Amino acid sequence: MRSRCVSLLLLFVAIVSVSGQTGCGKPTLPSTDSDPLPVEVAQPYVKDVIDFLEFSGRLDAVYSVDVRARVTGYVVATPFKEGDLVKKGDILYKIDPRPYKAKLDDALAYLELQKAKLKLARADNIRAKVVAQTPGAISTQDLDKYQAAEEEARAGVKSADASTEIHKLNLDWCNVECPIDGRVSRYYLTLGNLVNQDSTLLTTVVSEDPIYAYADADERSLLKVRRGIESGRIKPDTKGDIPVLMALADEVGFPHKGTLNFVNNRIDPLTGTITIRAEFKNPLLRNDPKGNRRLFAPGMFVKLRIPLGIPQKSVLIAERCLVTDQGLKNVFILDNENKVQYRRVELGQLQPDGLRVITDGLDGTERVLLTGLQMVRPKDVVDPKEVPMPVLPVFDGLSEDKDKLKSKEKE
Secondary structure, three states, X not given: OHHHHHHHHHHHHHHHHHHHHHHHOOOOOOOOOOOOEEEEEEOOEEEEEEEEEEEEEEEEEOOEEEEEOOOOEEEEEOOOOOOOEEOOOOEEEEEOOHHHHHHHHHXXXXXXHHHHHHHHHHHHHHHHHHHOOOOOXXXXXXXXXXXXXXHHHHHHHHHHHHHHHHXXXXXXXXXXXOOOOEEEOOOOOOOOOEEOOOOOEEEEEEOOOOEEEEEEEEHHHHHXXXXXXXXXXXXXXXXXXXXXXXXXXXXXXXXXXXXXXXEOOOOEOOOOXXXXXXXXXXXXXXXXXXXXXXXXXXXXXXXXXXXXEEEEEEEEEEHHHOEEEOOEEEEEEEOOOOEEEEEEXXXXXXXXXXXXXXXXXXXXXXXXXXXXXXXXXXXXXEEEXXXXXXXXXXXXXXXXXXXXXXXXXXX
């Protein structure tokens, strides 16, 4: 044990002596690279840009009908094809007509009986009037009875005729007709099921062209639009409608054009929003073998854009150029000596091509850093390489355009 302690003590003394000899020499400093940091810079775009508002919304059909039967009975036929186009007047369901046919026949027979009674009452009344020409042959009271009997029989004919019309309607309603042109849903009831009058849902039909897009706009946006109309910057068309652009969930940009044709009459005080509606044409799909399918469907998520005013010259940069500092937006720019400067900017609308409008802080002549944002500091000298400001590709969301975009990326 003693020898082990002596060994450890000698090892410690040797280490201390070596450290002392090393410390007496001149310390070795890490080598520094004096070359400036290579970075990419780009000049902002300056072009005419239209201010706009954007909202998220849903598509909905102009006409949507819940098809219900107007009579009670059992389903005997469903002559439509699920999911197909239907025309107004097409028969969608057939309900067993036999009970209603029997009731109609009974009503027609009763009508004939009432007509016969009217014929007899009319003849009796005519004979009584002839007899009354002989003084004292018939009393005035009897004449009134014959006249009343004829009028009663005539009223009975009208009542029986009205009852016959009701039974005719019930028989006609055994054929459930489509009320509008559109696309029908599935069978909610199949053959043999009982249908209850005015309550059982049989299927639904929705119109397809044109189609509506609904969205909830905040109060400030509503005021912005109305102020623009008041000042003349926003000019509705000849019908008073405001142009609206729309994009589907898979589209970049807003390729579909429509009009804002409805604004609700009050703002919801709970949410501070108001419902707006735009109308769009619903085009047929290209290269569709059936030839009747359309691009838009009720319930689709969409993005709406409302242009505000006339185009104005604006400065635009890529989003990647921005640096956030305590909630404020800044960019790095280079002066004539390639020194980095910190510049605070005010942001505007994000454009479809990925460029952000700068409302204050840049005039478009600066060189803005694209790379090295985390490695530079103000007054650092860098080695700039000028490149174009990056822009995202804009396509209309159709498959063939996506294929073209992918092929370009591969090249």
